[in-house]
Amino acid sequence: MKISGAESVVMEALWAKAPLAAEEISAEVAGPQGWTEATVKTLINRLLKKHAVAATRDGRRYLYRPLIARADYVGAESQGLLDRLFDGRLAPLVSHFSETGALTPEDIAALKKLIEGFEP
Structure with missing residues (x-):
């Protein structure tokens, strides 16, 4: 939708x-x-x-x-953005924000914490 x-x-x-x-x-x-x-x-x-x-x-x-949950909407929109602009991959999106200076030190710290806690 x-x-x-x-x-x-x-x-x-x-x-x-x-x-x-x-x-x-x-x-x-x-x-x-x-x-x-x-x-x-x-x-x-x-x-x-x-x-x-x-x-x-x-x-x-x-x-x-x-009738739709916000989390479902955000998930679909986020995936659509990744698919359209970054071939469905998250790393190029983060790289783009890093290269343009859009990531703050707080953003970087939060991303590191997420990655450290990730178990595939």
Whole structure:
């Protein structure tokens, strides 16, 4: 499932706290993004059509909840990035960030700790 950058903002709000009404989602994301409530409702409708969210009637409004877990979405997006740009391999991605100076000393220490604790 392909979720756009704008749609992912709505998903993040739902992953953080669901279920939410459209007005609540709008209150969370519209201001920081410079969006109108209509824009947020359009994004919700797109996510409904993609089956990324579900709606449950609650009186005169609908409550929305995610149908996909954030971890599953992040995993699929991460693998897609690796496949598209780095032939499915993680080492060239890390090398790229190392060569461009994007890795901080804290990042390097965290990566070393992960590698030291890895058992194939």
